[in-house]
Amino acid sequence: MTAPDDPLVSTEWLAAKLGDPTVKVLDASFKMPGVMPRPVDDYLAAHIPGAVYFDVEEVCDHASALPHMFPDAAQFARDVAALGISSGDTVVIYDAGGWVAAPRAWWMFLAFGHTQVRILDGGLKKWRTEGRPTESGKPALIPGNFTATFHPAYVRNKQQMAANLEKAAEQVIDARAADRFEGRVPEPRPGLRAGHIPGSRNLPYNELFDANTGLMKSHDELRAAFVRAGVDLDRPIVTSCGSGVSAAVLTLALYRLGVRGSALYDGSWSEWGMQDGPPVATGPA
Structure with missing residues (x-):
C-alpha cells in the first residue's frame, strides 16, 4: 500500500510553489571528496530559484573524526535557521539528480x-530537462527561527550495530556497489578495510531510481528490489553505506513503501571499516 505521506513532490508541484x-x-547536492567541481560551485553556477545550499559537510559534528556525522540539536537548529528556515516552513530538498544527499x-x-519536509523527485536534472528556470549566485537570506529536538x-x-551482530534483531542493508560490499575493490576512503558488516544484505542505491530520468522507481519496482536483496519489509531495518549518505536513499525507498521505524547507521563503513574496527565479512551476502 502506498504511504499517504509520500515525501516526494513533483517538479510541477514545486514550480507552482516558488x-x-x-x-x-x-x-543538498554532494560528491565524494576530491571530485571536482565541488557541489557548492555547481550550486553557485545554477540552482532552482531561491534555493539555498545545504552542505552535509558543514551541518555536521565538527568534533568527530568521521565524515559528516549528525550534529547535536542545538547546532542543527542554528545551522538551519541560518539558511533562512523556520519551524513552520515546508522544506523541499533536491540534489543534482543522482539521489545521493537529498534523502540524507x-x-x-x-x-x-x-x-514538513519533502524531496523533489528527479532533482535538478529533471527540473533542467524540462526547461525550468535556474539562477546563479547566493540568494539574500533572512535568518529563520528553528527549533530542533533530536x-x-x-x-x-x-x-x-556491534550488539546486533549476535542478536540479529535488525536487518542491515548496505547501499554501496556490489564490488565494494563484497570486498573486491579498495574503499575510496584510504585506510579502510574492504568488505561488509557480517550478516548484512546488499542493495546498491542506484538500483532504486531511473538513471535516465532521475525519477525514483515505482512502488512495485522498489518492493521487488528489496525482495531480491533478501529483505523482509516486516522486520526492523537499519541502512548503511560508505559514510551514512547514500544509505538514506534506501531509507527513503522504505519510507515510500510504508515502512516506519527504520534507522540509519550514521558512521557506516567509514567507521566500521577502520583498521581496528569490528568483524568484517567479504563475498556475496
Missing part, C-alpha cells in the same frame, strides 16, 4: 523533529 514564503528550497538531508530534518531512534551507532 515564491511561497513558507516553502523553502534546499540544494530529509532524514536529518525528520530526526530533528521537522516533519530523536535518537532514527540513527544507530557502532556499539548498537
Whole structure:
C-alpha cells in the first residue's frame, strides 16, 4: 500500500510553489571528496530559484573524526535557521539528480523533529530537462527561527550495530556497489578495510531510481528490489553505506513503501571499516 505521506513532490508541484514564503528550497547536492567541481560551485553556477545550499559537510559534528556525522540539536537548529528556515516552513530538498544527499538531508530534518519536509523527485536534472528556470549566485537570506529536538531512534551507532551482530534483531542493508560490499575493490576512503558488516544484505542505491530520468522507481519496482536483496519489509531495518549518505536513499525507498521505524547507521563503513574496527565479512551476502 502506498504511504499517504509520500515525501516526494513533483517538479510541477514545486514550480507552482516558488515564491511561497513558507516553502523553502534546499540544494543538498554532494560528491565524494576530491571530485571536482565541488557541489557548492555547481550550486553557485545554477540552482532552482531561491534555493539555498545545504552542505552535509558543514551541518555536521565538527568534533568527530568521521565524515559528516549528525550534529547535536542545538547546532542543527542554528545551522538551519541560518539558511533562512523556520519551524513552520515546508522544506523541499533536491540534489543534482543522482539521489545521493537529498534523502540524507530529509532524514536529518525528520530526526530533528521537522516533519514538513519533502524531496523533489528527479532533482535538478529533471527540473533542467524540462526547461525550468535556474539562477546563479547566493540568494539574500533572512535568518529563520528553528527549533530542533533530536530523536535518537532514527540513527544507530557502532556499539548498537556491534550488539546486533549476535542478536540479529535488525536487518542491515548496505547501499554501496556490489564490488565494494563484497570486498573486491579498495574503499575510496584510504585506510579502510574492504568488505561488509557480517550478516548484512546488499542493495546498491542506484538500483532504486531511473538513471535516465532521475525519477525514483515505482512502488512495485522498489518492493521487488528489496525482495531480491533478501529483505523482509516486516522486520526492523537499519541502512548503511560508505559514510551514512547514500544509505538514506534506501531509507527513503522504505519510507515510500510504508515502512516506519527504520534507522540509519550514521558512521557506516567509514567507521566500521577502520583498521581496528569490528568483524568484517567479504563475498556475496
